[in-house]
Amino acid sequence: MIELQSLTFRYAGSDRDALSDLxxxxxxxxxxxxxxxxxxGKTTFAHCLSGIVPHAVRGDFYGAVRVDGMDTADTRLTDLSRLVGTVFQDVESQIISSVVEDELLYGLENFGVPREEIEERLAFALEEVGIAPLRHRSIASLSGGQRQKVAIASLVALRPRIxxxxxxxxxLDPSSSRQIFSLLRRLNREYGMTVVVVEQKIMLLCEFAERLLVLSEGRVARDGSVREVLGDIEGLEAIGVNCPRSARFSALLGEKTGREIPVCVNAEEAVEAARRVIG
Ligand SMILES: Nc1ncnc2c1ncn2[C@@H]1O[C@H](COP(=O)(O)OP(=O)(O)O)[C@@H](O)[C@H]1O
Ligand SMILES: [Mg+2]
Incomplete structure (x- = not known):
């Protein structure tokens, strides 16, 4: 379990809080x-969960983040990283090896994974992320999207609980993006891993996430099930969140017909809602 208690963080030299009382x-x-x-504050939030804030970033940190009861401020980053695996927004800064296989091996060896388990974990991660054919390629020869997949595979290989x-x-293109989200769902459901994912592609999030956390100016603006959060299109758009078209459609349909139309979180639901109205 992750617990945030009045978490507030201000980067050194900044005159405002990046996160405020979460x-x-x-x-x-x-x-x-x-x-x-x-x-x-999404990236700052992610860094607080992984402990990068406050350990590797200068600033004023108030409140507390606890992961499995451990206070991140009092726990070494190397210990936290076994529990919380992270993929940075800036993937380039995270990759340290020059060959794909080495990048995965580095983490596995560092974590002291037994020799006989290493190959199986490595092959599983490459396969699941869809980059098995890239195993012996040099990182320098990969596209941005492929590097992103390498970072994700490295994380998957380590099997952190969070x-x-x-x-x-x-x-990533739409089909690779779906593939990554399908993988996250499987890791979540089959291995019980906790998944926290910052994502701009809101349609994708609405399909896969169970809970949406909306941040605005360092604060929690909304926190609820996808359906609850999407129920307030106007409020979301006012804070600069682009809502899925299906949700905008159901809101509009309700407005135009004067009927109670439940929020539609995907295209199928929107079609179904339209059918019911037509009759
Ligand atoms: N290293 C930094 N130093 C100072 N301010 C920063 C730094 N990184 C981010 N910020 C500021 O903190 C706020 C939140 O940033 P960030 O967490 O990156 O937001 P998001 O990921 O949602 O775009 C922004 O106002 C940003 O300018
Ligand atoms: Mg960010």
């Missing part, structure tokens, strides 16, 4: 999507 709990096995406009991903599909 109190929330993420239970084990949750699949949480984090959205919000640029500068809302996965924190910051815009993991930013460089």
């Amino acid at each position: 109190t929330l709990t993420i239970p084990d096995g949750a699949f949480v999507g984090v959205i919000g406009p640029a500068g809302a 996965l924190v991903l910051d815009e993991p599909t930013g460089e």
